[in-house]
Amino acid sequence: MAKRRKLLLRRPKHTKTVNQVPGTMTYVGHKESSETKLEVIDYNADQYERYTSNSPDDAFNYVDEKSVTWFNIDGLNNISEIEKLGDYYELHPLVMEDIVNTGQRPKIEEYQDYLFIVAKMLYHKDGEIENEHISMIVGKNYVITFQESDGDVFDPIRERLETSKGRIRGKGADYLMFALLDAIIDNYFLVIDDMSDRIELLEESLFTNRPSDDIVYEIQDLKRNILRIRRAVFPLREVISRLEKLENEIIDPHTGNYIRDLYDHIIQISENIEIYREMIWGLMDMYMTTISNKMNEVMKVLTIMASIFIPLTFIAGIYGMNFEYIPELQWKYSYFVLWGVMIIIFLLMLYYFKRKKWL
Amino acid sequence: MAKRRKLLLRRPKHTKTVNQVPGTMTYVGHKESSETKLEVIDYNADQYERYTSNSPDDAFNYVDEKSVTWFNIDGLNNISEIEKLGDYYELHPLVMEDIVNTGQRPKIEEYQDYLFIVAKMLYHKDGEIENEHISMIVGKNYVITFQESDGDVFDPIRERLETSKGRIRGKGADYLMFALLDAIIDNYFLVIDDMSDRIELLEESLFTNRPSDDIVYEIQDLKRNILRIRRAVFPLREVISRLEKLENEIIDPHTGNYIRDLYDHIIQISENIEIYREMIWGLMDMYMTTISNKMNEVMKVLTIMASIFIPLTFIAGIYGMNFEYIPELQWKYSYFVLWGVMIIIFLLMLYYFKRKKWL
Amino acid sequence: MAKRRKLLLRRPKHTKTVNQVPGTMTYVGHKESSETKLEVIDYNADQYERYTSNSPDDAFNYVDEKSVTWFNIDGLNNISEIEKLGDYYELHPLVMEDIVNTGQRPKIEEYQDYLFIVAKMLYHKDGEIENEHISMIVGKNYVITFQESDGDVFDPIRERLETSKGRIRGKGADYLMFALLDAIIDNYFLVIDDMSDRIELLEESLFTNRPSDDIVYEIQDLKRNILRIRRAVFPLREVISRLEKLENEIIDPHTGNYIRDLYDHIIQISENIEIYREMIWGLMDMYMTTISNKMNEVMKVLTIMASIFIPLTFIAGIYGMNFEYIPELQWKYSYFVLWGVMIIIFLLMLYYFKRKKWL
């Protein structure tokens, strides 16, 4: 069961740096990776090269017309290095700001020479859904990706590039963009599946465990998580939808089918989210009802015990009185007759509760 | 009443194969039919031929301009055989992927030479709603259908083709497509009717049975089922709607009226789903209220018993005290007077509860 | 109060004949009128003729350019007779199917020579809302109406035609269509008013009656009824809206104002339905709250009785003990002092509960 600590809203404090000059780059995320890591993968159908560095300066040599170059930057807190890249590709100051502003929601923006895409990577970590800010610059023959920390969702793509698996090596930067978005969205399926597992577990525990506030905590936590997932997925759906309709020379018309496929997947995820949402919202009612059921059980036990023994105790009390003239007291069989009467009352009561289906 | 096992979410584990190369065919369904069965029905107004095989190779002989050929493939786990068909008709790799990806939601896609339609077949099996993935390739003079296992919803169509009942033999592949979709949608009516029966039964049991968590289980299960049906029906509604508006040489304009009819039916089903949904969501409230009613009853019994006998017991206790000087104890008629007083108190109490409508 | 029987969902079993050949006429309604009755009213500004028959054969004589002919068919289970009419006017097979398919929702379809309109007539019968399927074929100079049984909502129109009241005799078939739809919609007002009466009654009984499951039944029944009314009214609203926008030579432009009026009425009904719906959905909460209020009352009585007498009984118990050395027992005024103490405790308790506003 989720620990209490989970309850904390954990909203990123200062989700946006208030009152800064617009276009100023300020990293507001959690992850303070000590250094910004730059990885360059340069490829075409015939060749593949990979290069890692801490500075973009010498990476620019890889950029040319004949190959696709993928720059991947891990860690957003080394702003000066990121600015160098921005200057080289003449990125708009607001784009630079959004790259490091982890509070920015998923969006797509069309600039003169490039597309700017913001997305969110979701993954489970210690039962928590972590949210990582990813931005992507897609140009004619290059892709730049910015991540908060070194994640591994892109590893299968690196492998496909290296081993030349599938069509990826023979295609352009737009196909790489598709592959990267596909990797991000594929990952949502895992998060969603995990969500479903937690709902399942919680439903089980609603019925088997004794009522406790922990379950309320857990339900509230699930609510919060589903809302957070939604916030990452729904705007991305719009992004993909706009990407599908985009008429831009960066996107090859043949990539259209793949983007439509992407759209299918994100719609599927959205539908699952909505279903899980309805299930989670229903859980509180379910829980409330099981509590009431249990309370009903408790009350019945009390009522049955009290209803049977209170009258009997009263009868016993009667013959415990010290009046001098109580005729029954002297009669020899009184005690035994009384026991009989009491047993009859007891049985009648049982019968009554039985008929009421309380037993 | 539904068994507890039902509660499990039974989400298809790995609803999508995460991180595979896009366009890769991977079967993710439940049904592991040992072999893929291919059935070919070739017909026109004058002739009818039916042929069953385990391999599509020799089936291609049937394809020509003068007749409609319907390929029906049962079982999706024999991927190589399906690929042969795909190669013959030059299907797009993403289409091939969606044919075997049972997690794919209903959709329609227009390609150069064919329409690609994905739908879901619903049927009841052991009180469970089973969901079967169906895809359809509709070309100028052929239809290919892919099913997870050999279902029988298409049997009436086979019969109509064989006995030349109705207009079907005289019409083209588009009418066959309509007939197949009609068969699928007709089947939804049965599932919906079954849903309504379960709601009815549950409503009955809410009032007659003693409160139990099983009912909560059952309501939750109904919720889940209606959400699942919705997920199959609502996207199909969009498919039919797009089919109606489609301007494509594969669809004969005269088939338009029939598709409009199809649309009518699926709207009718959607409306029923929404009504049942509202009824099911209301069930939890109803149940909660009946529990409260029952608890109220229990509390009244307890309160009446306790309110009557506790004061009487107190009076008996008074005269059970061992003080040396209690004047009443010596008086001869005390005991009888006391009985009188007690009976009066008892009657007053009864009257009070009667007036409060608790009895 | 509604009887329990009401609870049954009464969904029309086999709302659609599953797996039949599309375009096949199959009557699926409840009402098995022994014979199909045909009534023909032929009129223009100068003349009026009315004719009743069991067969449409000789009715066709009335059809000519100079007068409007209204065919009214009561009873839909005599399919062969209906087919004759369909053949005469060359109706589409799917239209024929929808005329007898009582599950068909309200709709309008534009054909070459005629409009096809499906609507639902609602009326109250033994506290139940009955739903009757009505279809209408509107041609240049004729209207054909099909009803499940002989209803009387059209009687005022027959009278206006006979007595030449209002403008109706001087206008064409389109105005007759308007008048018929107006009669159907006017009838909804009565059903809606009846709904409001039932809600009012139920609200009263929530407060005055003791809580009982019958009220839950009744609320659930109201819910079901309002959902059913909605299902008849809302699609008809779309029908009227489309009728208003229709550009078709059958509809005279001057009739437009009347159809706009019709639309106003159906919007008004829809708004009422939504308001009643919100009221009904609120009833369950109200009921739940009154139950809780009542339970609260019950608990207070129990708590007050128990809290007062349990301590007093304890005190009496103390002095009922048989210890040899209890100093108080010998003292002469113990008994009276004890009574005093008990009365003081009793009064303090009363004061406490008074201050807590429990009394």
Add this chain to the structure above:
Amino acid sequence: MAKRRKLLLRRPKHTKTVNQVPGTMTYVGHKESSETKLEVIDYNADQYERYTSNSPDDAFNYVDEKSVTWFNIDGLNNISEIEKLGDYYELHPLVMEDIVNTGQRPKIEEYQDYLFIVAKMLYHKDGEIENEHISMIVGKNYVITFQESDGDVFDPIRERLETSKGRIRGKGADYLMFALLDAIIDNYFLVIDDMSDRIELLEESLFTNRPSDDIVYEIQDLKRNILRIRRAVFPLREVISRLEKLENEIIDPHTGNYIRDLYDHIIQISENIEIYREMIWGLMDMYMTTISNKMNEVMKVLTIMASIFIPLTFIAGIYGMNFEYIPELQWKYSYFVLWGVMIIIFLLMLYYFKRKKWL
């Protein structure tokens, strides 16, 4: 607090006269003013004349091109007089019907020579929201208003006309229409403010008063009232919105800004309505929760009293037994030791409940 009488739905019985000939004028409102009062105000920038009459006949003299004439009719049950006006201005029969049909919802209709606007005037009367039907005919140089009874919302406009305050005298009939609608909508602010007062009062009484069904009554009454206000305001919003977009020679382009201002106001009212609606719907939950809180308090008192004294009474009962051999009975300090034991049990219990935060 609202009296019980309030609960009655007070729907206007026969909100529409069912089965009448369309275009027939039938007054269905509540207010039976004995006579229809006609007031004529004729003005332009230079002159102002006011005239009151019981018949429109001699009022027509005022109508000319050089001045704006405002006819105001109070009382709708004198149909023949209204018909005269209708004949003079050649109003459509359906317009005439809607003028006296108080069930008609707000709407705007464009006719050849005039605009027809229906609105609702809301005002508070004895804590009830009364709903008055207002219709307006706006022509090139005249405005006709029809009210159910003589209301005073238009008095400020009369005064502005008389004293030539603001721009009104210098403007045309369209500006008068704006001023009248502005007066109606301004009045909604008062009704809305009153609503807010009632919600505030009710919230207060939820916490301070003891739970009672009266509060449930009041909440239900508030719900009904807010729904009624909504029904008057929301369609008027559409009316104003259409008025803004209208291209019609009756409306001077310069009046556009004023109508936009009107639209602003009605949007503001709509937003308030929605907020109050959410607050009212929340009240029932709030109330339910306060009841539960109170019940919890009651149960705690009972549990504490019972848990403390029932065991003590049991102990006293033990030593009240009449066994011949109970060793403790003879021992001299038994009684005092027992008291000690009982006091210790009592204190332990108190400590237990304290730690559970029940005290």
Add this chain to the structure above:
Amino acid sequence: MAKRRKLLLRRPKHTKTVNQVPGTMTYVGHKESSETKLEVIDYNADQYERYTSNSPDDAFNYVDEKSVTWFNIDGLNNISEIEKLGDYYELHPLVMEDIVNTGQRPKIEEYQDYLFIVAKMLYHKDGEIENEHISMIVGKNYVITFQESDGDVFDPIRERLETSKGRIRGKGADYLMFALLDAIIDNYFLVIDDMSDRIELLEESLFTNRPSDDIVYEIQDLKRNILRIRRAVFPLREVISRLEKLENEIIDPHTGNYIRDLYDHIIQISENIEIYREMIWGLMDMYMTTISNKMNEVMKVLTIMASIFIPLTFIAGIYGMNFEYIPELQWKYSYFVLWGVMIIIFLLMLYYFKRKKWL
């Protein structure tokens, strides 16, 4: 915890001055600043001048083509001074009315020579969300802002203007407008964060504190606050969206990117508001459930105590009876046997409750 006073709706009494002549300026806000303060900042890339005055008269000297002039008016109750400004710039009377009408919702209006924007400034003050009316006139080379009182959200902009930080000095009046709106929207983030803190705190206290009506108060207060924030933010979203699409010579095309950024921010705030709203609405359910959990605990204690001791007390009562012939009384070991029997009953009860998981 929020004090009770908070509960008062605090709606601005007379949110609009009813029945005034349209276009009349009447200040209806709370804040009665004794005087209207005018501040003029005149700047271009090269120069910067700041001037404060109580009257706009001499301020007009600053207005020329070569520099941007920002007039900031604090305090809206000195209407005559505001009118002077309005006359100078020939503002529409309805604009003048909206500037001082603090009830006016956020909107944008395009006039011949200027844009008129209304927005709301939100800030926290003593745990309350205060709402300040701000209007903005944006012309070709000037911006006029009207505030209710001297707020400090614009201070950072003043500083940036003075120190020439960022791009602001080199840009036109449209960029100043963007900067001012950005400052307002940035401030919403703070208010939203504060909201989230309050929700967090409340959730904590739901579980740890004993149930009390104060929590219900607080939840209701949160609801009200979120609704109020929504009312400020949602119309502003539309304003920004319209501003983005605006084609107007006042807005430089290069400012478009910045406005898009603004739109991003306000969407982000809206999403947060919706999430917090769902969380707050869920709180009442959570609270209800925790109360029920607590009640369940209380009932269990009562039931266990009563179920154990009531039967034991009955047994003790039996042997307290004064019958002459009760055989057990004479038997020497009766007392000890009885104790044994009682202990066994006690242990059986404990075992029963243990198995029911009540202990």
